[in-house]
Amino acid sequence: MTLQQIRYIITISEVGSLNKAAEILYVAQPSLSGAVRDLEQELGFPIFYRSGRGMTLTNDGVEFLGYARQVYDQYEVLQEKYLGMAKRKKKFGISTQHYSFAVKSFVELVGQYDTQEYEFAIRETKTREVIEDVRTAKSELGILYVSNFNRKALLHLLSAADLAFHKLIDCDAFVYLWKGHPLAGEKQIDLAMLSPYPCLSFEQGGDGSFYYAEEIYSTAEYPRIIKANDRATMLNLMVGLNGYTLCSGIICEELNGSDFIAVPFAGDGSEGKMEIGYIVKKNMILSEIADRYLEELKRYLASC
Numbered sequence: 296m297t298l299q300q301i302r303y304i305i306t307i308s309e310v311g312s313l314n315k316a317a318e319i320l321y322v323a324q325p326s327l328s329g330a331v332r333d334l335e336q337e338l339g340f341p342i343f344y345r346s347g348r349g350m351t352l353t354n355d356g357v358e359f360l361g362y363a364r365q366v367y368d369q370y371e372v373l374q375e376k377y378l379g380m381a382k383r384k385k386k387f388g389i390s391t392q393h394y395s396f397a398v399k400s401f402v403e404l405v406g407q408y409d410t411q412e413y414e415f416a417i418r419e420t421k422t423r424e425v426i427e428d429v430r431t432a433k434s435e436l437g438i439l440y441v442s443n444f445n446r447k448a449l450l451h452l453l454s455a456a457d458l459a460f461h462k463l464i465d466c467d468a469f470v471y472l473w474k475g476h477p478l479a480g481e482k483q484i485d486l487a488m489l490s491p492y493p494c495l496s497f498e499q500g501g502d503g504s505f506y507y508a509e510e511i512y513s514t515a516e517y518p519r520i521i522k523a524n525d526r527a528t529m530l531n532l533m534v535g536l537n538g539y540t541l542c543s544g545i546i547c548e549e550l551n552g553s554d555f556i557a558v559p560f561a562g563d564g565s566e567g568k569m570e571i572g573y574i575v576k577k578n579m580i581l582s583e584i585a586d587r588y589l590e591e592l593k594r595y596l597a598s599c
Contacts, residue, residue: 296334296337296338298366298367298370299330300330300331300333300334301363301366301367302320302367303316303320303322303327303330303331303334304331304334304342304356304359304360304363305360305363305364305367306319306320307327307331307343307350308343308352308356308360308431308432308433309433311349311350311351312349312350313327313328313331313349313350331343338355338359340353340355340356341353341355341356342355342356342359342360343356351431352431352432354457357430357431357432357457360432361432361576361579364432384411384412384413384414385412385413385414385584386413386414386415386416387413387414387415387416387435387582387584387585387588388415388416388417388418388428388433388434388435389401389416389417389418389434389435389436389437389438389588390417390418390420390424390425390428390429390433390434390436390437390438391417391418391419391420391425391437391438391439392419392420392422392425392438392439392440392497392509393419393497393509393525393526393529394419394438394543394545394571395526395545395546395547396545396547396592396595396596396599397417397419397438397592398417398419398547399547399549399595400588400591400592400594400595401415401417401588401591403591403595404584404587404588404591407587408584413584416434418434419525419526421497421498421499421500421507422439422449422499422507422508422509423499423500423507425437425438425439425574426439426452426453426456426458426574427456429456429458429574429575429576430456430457430458430576432576435575435581435582435584435585436573436574436575436581436585436588436589437458437573437574437575438571438572438573438574438592439571439572439574440466440509440511440543440569440570440571440572441460441569441570441572442511442566442567442568442569442570443565443566443567444505444506444511444513444514444565444566445505445506445507445508448504448506449506453574457576457577458574458575458576458577459574459575459576459577460572460573460574461572461573461574461575462570462571462572463571463572463573463592463593463596464570464571464572464596465568465569465570466543466544466545466568466569466570466571467544467559467560467568467569468511468512468541468542468543468544468559468560468562468566468568468569469541469542469543469544469557469558469559469560470484470489470539470540470541470542470557470558470559470560471533471539471540471541471542471544471546471555471556471557472533472537472538472539472540472555472556472558473530473533473534473537473554473555473556474554474555474556475534475554476492476533476537476539477537478492478539478558479556479558481558482558482559483558483559483560483561484558484559484560484561485560485561485562486515486516486517486562489517489539490518492519492536492537492538492539493519493520493521493532493536493537493538493539494510494517494519494520494521494538494539494540494541495520495521495522495523495529495532495533495538495539495540496508496509496510496513496520496521496522496523496540497509497510497522497523497524497529498522498523498524510540510541510542511541511562511566511569512541512560512562512566521536521538530552530555533555534554541560542557543569543571544557544559545596545599571596573589573592
């Protein structure tokens with residue numbers, strides 16, 4: 296095993312393609328492929344799954360990458376300190392369900408660092424992809440919620456991926472809609488009152504299930520449902536169609552604007568509260584940047 300091979304593995308895992316990695320590393324593709332095969336043979340297990348869509352880490356590959364990154368990071372520290380070589384940008388990424396407070400905390404975090412020295416990434420995405428991003432070390436942290444309804448299924452999925460869920464806050468369910476909605480002046484809203492209006496839900500993809508839904512009470516009978524895949528579209532649909540969604544009630548006006556409100560939802564209590572938290576690899580020591588992000592997140596949530 297060589298440091299060069301470790302660098303190859305790290306790069307391929309980041310871009311998900313042998314062709315792209317070869318371009319970045321200025322290495323011929325056959326040489327790169329041969330180096331990876333040689334390392335896999337030495338280790339005794341495959342690091343990557345190979346398919347027409349690219350290369351993804353195996354379970355053994357995910358574990359190997361965690362150790363490999365630590366080794367290569369220390370090697371770069373030595374290069375910088377004793378050989379005067381340029382320091383590679385440190386990377387930090389999170390994946391999250393569509394929460395404006397997660398983005399707001401990310402903005403506060405990035406403002407504390409020099410982006411010439413750090414490479415940041417935030418991915419608002421589907422629930423299953425949040426889990427997969429953390430499992431494959433694409434992101435260090437993931438932000439999502441569990442409830443009485445999805446707890447068993449999601450925690451089983453997290454356990455199989457060797458991930459742990461850590462609760463940040465409990466939230467009641469709220470109806471999220473724009474200020475001009477006919478129900479905006481109500482003190483509490485139930486499903487019967489919502490029946491004339493379209494329910495807006497974040498799309499979870501072809502393999503989506505009720506357990507991956509970002510909205511609580513995902514199994515309720517909604518006469519009208521419209522799917523969307525980003526927060527901006529969701530907000531436009533709220534205004535244009537008098538749509539609504541069910542959410543945590545934590546609204547960031549700086550990002551979403553002041554034209555939207557959250558009204559308490561009168562549900563039957565079957566799903567309990569939303570437990571919003573973060574997921575991370577089990578027994579993993581978080582980076583300094585991850586710790587700071589969680590501090591910002593907790594500070595913001597405590598102020599709501």
